[in-house]
Amino acid sequence: MKRLALVIVLLVCAIAAAPAQDFLDRVNEALTFTGFENNVRARVSGTLDLEGYAFSGPAPGLILTTSDALFNPRLSLFVDAQFGPVVYVFTQTRVDRGFDPTAEGADIRLDEYAVRVTPWEDGRFSLQAGQFFNSLGPSVRGKFELDF
Secondary structure (H helix, E strand, O other): OHHHHHHHHHHHHHHHHHHHHHHHHHHHHHOEEEEOOOOEEEEEEEEEEEEEEEOOOOOOOOOOOOOOEEEEEEEEEEEEEEEOOOEEEEEEEEEEOOOOOOOOOOEEEEEEEEEEEOOOOOOOOEEEEEEOOEOOEOOOOOEEEEEO
């Protein structure tokens, strides 16, 4: 009986997801911009994280609150832009309370940004500068990478 209920719930979710997918595709198209005979393309995307905490006792660790519940939203916006085959730009902007989820008001900050120049189409050389995370360690301001 439990399996039948699970199958019914999954079918209802699949049927309800079809119009939602169409809506999300339209939003994606609205947030993608092209211009100059398709030589410039930009796409805006993002995530909205809604975190909620409920404490049964005093708040743990570094969370300094007298409340027994805490709501901590975060908005992350990403912009990817391509200018012809040579220049690529990426930014990541966040709106949240930063490190302290009990801080009053939200801050807006540019967490990551990068500009990559690849002069040859075969990709034999590229130069990237900005503040960004790479596989070797944390982000560094003014970091330069050369790829051969």
